[in-house]
Amino acid sequence: MSDSKRPQNAGSKSSTTPLPFEQKIQEIEAKIDELRELASSSSIDVGDQLESMERQLEEATARTYSHLSPWEEVGVARHPQRPVASDYIEEMLDDFVELHGDRTFGDDRAMVTGLATMGSRRFMLVGHRKGRTTKERLETNFGCAHPEGYRKAWRKMKLAEKLGLPIVSLINTPGAYPGIGAEERGQAMAIAENIIGMFTLRVPIVVLVIGEGGSGGALGIGIGDRVLMMEHSYYSVISPEGCAAILWKDGSRSADAAEALKLTAKDLTALGVVDEVIPEPLGGAHRRRDETIATVRATLLRHLDELDGRDPDEMIEARRDKFRRIAEIEGRFPSV
Amino acid sequence: MSASKNDKDTSREETEGKGATGASSKSRTEAREAEREGAKKGRLARWRFSKKKDMPGGLWLKCEACSNLIYRKELEEAGRVCPKCQFHFTLPARERLQSLVDPDSFLEMFEDIEALDRLEFIDSVPYSEKIARTVQRTGQKEGLVCGKAQIEGRSVVVAILDFQFMGGSMGEVVGEKISLACDVARRDGLPVVIFTSSGGARMHEGALSLMQMAKTCSALSRLHETGNMSICVMTHPTTGGVTASFASVCDIVLAEPGALIGFAGPRVIAATLKQELPKGFQRAEFLINKGMLDDIVPRDELRDRIARLLDYDLGTHVVRRSKQPATKTDRAASDRSVASGDGTDGPDRGVPNRLREGISEN
Ligand SMILES: [Zn+2]
Numbered sequence: 032m033s034d035s036k037r038p039q040n041a042g043s044k045s046s047t048t049p050l051p052f053e054q055k056i057q058e059i060e061a062k063i064d065e066l067r068e069l070a071s072s073s074s075i076d077v078g079d080q081l082e083s084m085e086r087q088l089e090e091a092t093a094r095t096y097s098h099l100s101p102w103e104e105v106g107v108a109r110h111p112q113r114p115v116a117s118d119y120i121e122e123m124l125d126d127f128v129e130l131h132g133d134r135t136f137g138d139d140r141a142m143v144t145g146l147a148t149m150g151s152r153r154f155m156l157v158g159h160r161k162g163r164t165t166k167e168r169l170e171t172n173f174g175c176a177h178p179e180g181y182r183k184a185w186r187k188m189k190l191a192e193k194l195g196l197p198i199v200s201l202i203n204t205p206g207a208y209p210g211i212g213a214e215e216r217g218q219a220m221a222i223a224e225n226i227i228g229m230f231t232l233r234v235p236i237v238v239l240v241i242g243e244g245g246s247g248g249a250l251g252i253g254i255g256d257r258v259l260m261m262e263h264s265y266y267s268v269i270s271p272e273g274c275a276a277i278l279w280k281d282g283s284r285s286a287d288a289a290e291a292l293k294l295t296a297k298d299l300t301a302l303g304v305v306d307e308v309i310p311e312p313l314g315g316a317h318r319r320r321d322e323t324i325a326t327v328r329a330t331l332l333r334h335l336d337e338l339d340g341r342d343p344d345e346m347i348e349a350r351r352d353k354f355r356r357i358a359e360i361e362g363r364f365p366s367v
Numbered sequence: 368m369s370a371s372k373n374d375k376d377t378s379r380e381e382t383e384g385k386g387a388t389g390a391s392s393k394s395r396t397e398a399r400e401a402e403r404e405g406a407k408k409g410r411l412a413r414w415r416f417s418k419k420k421d422m423p424g425g426l427w428l429k430c431e432a433c434s435n436l437i438y439r440k441e442l443e444e445a446g447r448v449c450p451k452c453q454f455h456f457t458l459p460a461r462e463r464l465q466s467l468v469d470p471d472s473f474l475e476m477f478e479d480i481e482a483l484d485r486l487e488f489i490d491s492v493p494y495s496e497k498i499a500r501t502v503q504r505t506g507q508k509e510g511l512v513c514g515k516a517q518i519e520g521r522s523v524v525v526a527i528l529d530f531q532f533m534g535g536s537m538g539e540v541v542g543e544k545i546s547l548a549c550d551v552a553r554r555d556g557l558p559v560v561i562f563t564s565s566g567g568a569r570m571h572e573g574a575l576s577l578m579q580m581a582k583t584c585s586a587l588s589r590l591h592e593t594g595n596m597s598i599c600v601m602t603h604p605t606t607g608g609v610t611a612s613f614a615s616v617c618d619i620v621l622a623e624p625g626a627l628i629g630f631a632g633p634r635v636i637a638a639t640l641k642q643e644l645p646k647g648f649q650r651a652e653f654l655i656n657k658g659m660l661d662d663i664v665p666r667d668e669l670r671d672r673i674a675r676l677l678d679y680d681l682g683t684h685v686v687r688r689s690k691q692p693a694t695k696t697d698r699a700a701s702d703r704s705v706a707s708g709d710g711t712d713g714p715d716r717g718v719p720n721r722l723r724e725g726i727s728e729n
Contacts, residue, residue: 209631209639217659219610219630227616230588247611268568268577292573293486304574354581364543367550
């Protein structure tokens, strides 16, 4: 995709779609825009005023983003201008050769797979694909993969294993697609095969939740030697809306559900589900994309470096141990 | 889905919302009805159902498949198979155990592990309170019963999910016990037999319950390497995170007739697509036609079928005379051995099954 089709928001704060809790930020952003307009169309000096407004903006953003509720975090994770897999592919990688299809049924657009080069590392990239335009969003079912998507990912991961390439998995899905075709073709089986299969792959796997980590659909490409989350991503057993609908028969109580589910990067680190949180720029990844992508690149490279050259048997055993004992309170369960 | 309204509500509340409802399919069931009729009379006599209050309500209940009113006692005596349409009602774990393993052979393991409310999750009541109530009601500490047992004289590790306990939902304890069962099987060189009935992951434990999908698969991947057999029997209903993890990646996957099996629950799919679902969708008969199951086995044949499958576990390529020649294969082999004056398994050592039969015939 060419740059012109991408939302032109990198570095330009005022063009992002506002989230409900960002009202204050948005007001200041609008005033700054007005001032800039004024400055360019007249000879009035707004330098001091602009400086003061920008300081206010910084403070308001810091204030808002340091106290995001879990439900607000979900909002940031789903932000329409938040970088998605395609953005990371285009802006973070030095080379990407896309490989399509599961060679059995089809090519699921909700899963992107291909050979990647980034700095000193080559690897296989697998990731959920969400669209950036309405057309793309429909094509990718809003990031909800079908069984053929999971089987496509599996096929490419097996290729990576054969070629001795590590795997980087980017998670960003509301969940696996709930539909007739998906069930007919074994959605549960495809996800289960991936989960158990990833415990046998003899190459390093780094998993990063970049936006939404929706349940089994996320876990279907979610087993790795490292599991990382972006600061404003979430990872949950069920969507807050789904949880609220079941518990209180009231989808409008999603905020309460988000709170109860402990789905934020911070909470999941405390519980021991994730290894590391990648910090995002002030105001979220959708505000300073370049900065975000640079941080992600450096972090992924660090993990790939650390995992390089490990004995495959030991690595697989360590990976199994990691998930066999995941988030366990020490001594709670017996050993066999 | 359990019969009572209470249980139905419970299942919906406890799980990630992938619980069960929907149309039934009887096509395959009907085709095998006659065959089963004979077997049932002989075998069901062995089943003794406890008089526990696990099906609350009146004397009569409505079959969710054929809508006929059934006398509760009659249903229980029939192994909870609808006498009118053969629909297989969800079986509580203890009843399943009784119908599956040899009398007095069951040695329960890890029965004391209890759930923890690590998220301090508030439902209509706090999760901790919900657990306490469920423990009280079921007399069990969690939703999975596991241990070592014998099935027709064959040593196995069994693990049975209990739908009565928060809809068979998988939280940390259920995931851990499935994994421990796999660990024991691996340590002792035994096959593992798992029965599922579950609405999926247990919402109240958030991502901790999601991680059980990974945990159980980790344990199972280790068991797979030892070569011992893993068998999963999916019973009504098996959905969500249980279907999408250990249940689907056992070596052999069987289902009971009419069982609802899927990833997303039919309600979720119908709501997403805003359309009615095809008849028989997500039922065992639908899945076997799509190639997702090894077989559908009626309840009263399961014990024998599992015993016969276990005969093919790792290291059994040489047919030895079994202590209990209960299966057709064993009986046939044993008969032939006697007929040919061959009372030991010595002379046949190393001869493949098919060849051996040929030799015996000569
Ligand atoms: Zn019936």
